[in-house]
Amino acid sequence: MQSPIEQQKVAAALKTLDISIGNLELLREEMQASLEAMEIIEEQVLHQNEKLIKERQLYYNLFKFAPNAYLVITTQGIIKEINYTAAALLNMLPSLLIGKPLINFVSQLERPLFRTKLNQSLNVKSVQEWEVSICPRNSQAFDALLLVKPVRDAAKTQSLLQLCLHDITKYKQTVKQSQLAASQQSVSNVPVETLHRLDGLHILFVDDEADTRELIAAVLKQYRIMVTTVASVTEALSELERSRPDIIISDIRMPEKDGYALIQKVKALEIEKGWQIPTIAFTAYLGEDRAKVLGAGFNSHLHKLAEPMELIAMIAQLTGRG
Structure with a gap:
């Protein structure tokens, strides 16, 4: 118990x-x-x-299946994604383009500048405008405008670039034809004394695009201006060793050496030889910074889509023949 x-x-x-x-x-x-x-x-x-x-x-x-050409590349230029419209512009199947470098389709002359833009792309947060010559596989090259936006991938581990690709060949041809037509029409209305004031001017025009050189030369020659056209900074410097122009007009975005490199050389020559040569920056890029252009040493800045009379007026003003 x-x-x-x-x-x-x-x-x-x-x-x-x-x-x-x-x-x-x-x-x-x-x-x-x-x-x-x-x-x-x-x-x-x-x-x-x-x-x-x-x-x-x-x-x-x-x-x-978007009607616009879109693709996504790495900052090294490797294609990660591409839609059918963009693939059609490059004349290849989308599956064959994945993993391939986009620079393979950029013209040989413009590849150094394209690599530079890729390296600089991460430092720019806004949408950029790149103009390049694209060479599709077994097809004719065309002028392209790339709208470029830096992004991060879904895992936020890799930086990528979203691209929208536009073929602007016909647009540029139309603009140049209209500019030339407008110039031909306007020159017939210019007083004879104005033509005489510009008569004999010597202009050095620098641009890597052959059709642009031909167009500007045709416009200027109508005003009895002597024009020497060259395709690169190297050729421009060689020409400056032979003669001194009354004015220099230069494109900004060119492969290898650009317009900023040229203006530095021109300023050095002015100090060395006691010259004073007016200079005009001539650019096709809508986003080109005017303050940067003028700060680099150019006397003036003009977009390539401006009317021919604007260029003529600028030349007359800078040379004191307005």
Whole structure:
């Protein structure tokens, strides 16, 4: 027979056991409720994932079949994604372009400048405008405008560039034809004394695009201006060793050495030889910084889409023949 003390201990143990069983039952109910809640959350997550997958597929299809040419490249120029329109411009299947360097389709002369732009792309947060000559596979080259935006990939581990590619060959031809037509029309209305004031001026025009050189030379010659055209900074410096022009007009964006390199050489020559040659920066880039151009040493700045009379007026003003 148990003593009173032993009976008290048994009773206390039974009470503790009842409390533990109650706690376990409460815990089981809480776990059951948590499992039910997790099942609901899991179902919601699965539903959300399905929705995201459908949306991703929708946007992927919009990208793939968009009427505009889009592609995504690394900062080394490797193609990561490309849609059918862009692939058609490069004259290859999209699957064959993934992993290939985009620079393979850039003209040989412009590749050094294209590499420089790739290296500098991460330092620019806004949308950039790049104008390059694209050489599709087994097809004719065309003038292209690239709208470039730096982004991060989905995992935020790699920097990428989103590109929108436009063939602007016909646009540039149309603009140049209209400029030439406008110039031919306007020159017929220019007083004879104005033509005489410009008569005999010698202009050195620097641009890597042959059709631009031909157009500007044709415009200037109508005003009895003597024009020497060259395709590079190196050729321009060689020409400056032979003669001193009354004015220099130079493109800014050129492969190898650009217009900024030329103006530095011109300023050095002016100090060395006591010259003072007015200079005009002539650019096709809408985003070209006018303050940067003038700060580099150019006397004036003009966009290539400006009317021919604007160029003539600028030449007359800079040479004192206005």
